[in-house]
Amino acid sequence: MSDKPVLVSADSGILTVTINRPAVRNAIDRATTLALADAMDRLDADDDLRVGILTGTGDHFCAGMDLKAFLAGERVEIEGRGLGGLTQRPPRKPLIAAVEGYALAGGFEIALACDMIVAAQTARFGIPEVKRGLIAGSGGLVRLPQRIPRQIALEYALTGRMMEAATAAQWGLVNRLTATGAALDMALELAAEITGNAPLAVRASKQIMDFDQNGPEAEVWQRQNAILETVIASQDATEGARAFAEKRKPDWSGI
Numbered sequence: 001m002s003d004k005p006v007l008v009s010a011d012s013g014i015l016t017v018t019i020n021r022p023a024v025r026n027a028i029d030r031a032t033t034l035a036l037a038d039a040m041d042r043l044d045a046d047d048d049l050r051v052g053i054l055t056g057t058g059d060h061f062c063a064g065m066d067l068k069a070f071l072a073g074e075r076v077e078i079e080g081r082g083l084g085g086l087t088q089r090p091p092r093k094p095l096i097a098a099v100e101g102y103a104l105a106g107g108f109e110i111a112l113a114c115d116m117i118v119a120a121q122t123a124r125f126g127i128p129e130v131k132r133g134l135i136a137g138s139g140g141l142v143r144l145p146q147r148i149p150r151q152i153a154l155e156y157a158l159t160g161r162m163m164e165a166a167t168a169a170q171w172g173l174v175n176r177l178t179a180t181g182a183a184l185d186m187a188l189e190l191a192a193e194i195t196g197n198a199p200l201a202v203r204a205s206k207q208i209m210d211f212d213q214n215g216p217e218a219e220v221w222q223r224q225n226a227i228l229e230t231v232i233a234s235q236d237a238t239e240g241a242r243a244f245a246e247k248r249k250p251d252w253s254g255i
Contacts, residue, residue, distance in 0.1 A: 006035035007057070008042070013050040013195040014188065015043045021066075022058030028084055028106055029069035030076050037078055037085025044091050047254055050199050051191040052091060054114060055098035055184050061123070064105030067132075083138040087113045094194055094206055098187035099123045100180070104162070109138040112147065115206065118176045118187040119165045125173070128160035147173050198236040199254040204228075 007018040017039040019026040028036075036054075043052040056062050065076050065083065082088030083106045086095075090113045097103070097114040104126050111117055111125070119125075127136035127144070135141065136157065145153040148171040156163055168174045178186045194202060204227045211220055231237060235253050243250035 004035070005029070005032040006039060008039050010046075010049060012192065013048060014191045015039070015046075015049045015052045016184075016188075017043075017052060017054050019054075019056045019062055022056075022060070024066060024068075025060040025063035025102055026056040026058070026107070027063045027066035027069075028076050028110075029066040030074040032066075033076050033078055033083065033085050037081055040086050040091045040095075043093050043095070047199075050093065050195040050202065052093060052095040053098055053184070053187045053191055054095060054110070055187070056100065058101075060101035060107075061097070061099040061103040062107030062110055063102050064107045064109075077138070082113075084110045084113075086110065087138040090114070092207070093203060094191075096187045096191055098183040099125075099165075100183050105129055105136065105140075106138050109136060109140040109143070112143040113139055116175045116190065117168075117173065118178060118183050118190060119168065119174045120178050120180045120183045121165050122180045123165040123168075123174075123183070124162045125165070125168055126160065126162035127157055128162070130158065131160040147171075198234075198240055198250070198252050200234050200236050201231055201240075204231050 002020065005021055007020045009016050019032060021027060021032060043049050069076055077083050078085050080088060087109050095114045097111040097117045099111055099117060099119040100123060102124050103111045105128060108125050108127055127140040129136045141157060152171060165174060165177060169177050176186050208224050208227060211223060235255050239250050
């Protein structure tokens with residue numbers, strides 16, 4: 001196994017990014033954050049890449065910030081980008097978390113920064129920072145109550161208790177539940193389904209759904225319609241209609 005903190009591979013439009021520090025349950029130090037940020041930049045910059053998958057080596061997804069690195073004075077976040085280079089600035093393209101084992105503290109916050117979560121039945125989620133005199137400051141306290149009922153999110157945030165994968169699925173936090181060891185394979189299946197669609201339309205759909213839906217309704221519609229006009233005028237929109245009429249698979253250009 002490589003000693004690189006993050007492994008990256010690309011195939012069929014899917015970028016698979018693997019946190020590779022199994023000896024510390026894939027905890028995040030400075031080098032790991034920088035490598036993850038580079039991977040997210042590659043995902044957004046490469047037109048041949050449609051979807052990203054983020055996972056961890058070994059039995060766990062990520063146990064959060066490496067506390068030894070923190071105590072040694074390492075700054076494990078990137079200013080303006082957050083933990084893993086993505087909690088404050090996720091990629092523009094879809095990102096799926098494939099979770100085995102623990103996704104705790106910053107690890108859970110990284111999973112929450114992804115667009116979808118595929119989890120093994122034995123996965124465990126949690127933001128236990130209050131047990132260490134800290135708070136979930138990498139997006140957990142913001143995103144968790146957006147994904148599940150506020151009072152349930154409060155319970156987990158204030159107790160620091162772990163959430164089982166089945167409970168996470170019950171609250172709609174997890175897209176797919178799998179057998180132990182199968183999260184990555186299921187995430188690849190989901191990613192492949194997404195890559196079969198028009199890349200411009202996929203990115204535009206994600207962009208619109210990332211809008212602040214609590215803003216003025218007129219402003220939301222205005223921003224959506226501006227993006228919609230670009231999609232309608234695209235070559236892919238014409239290709240999609242033509243392929244449907246000709247009963248064949250579309251040949252997407254991404255423009």
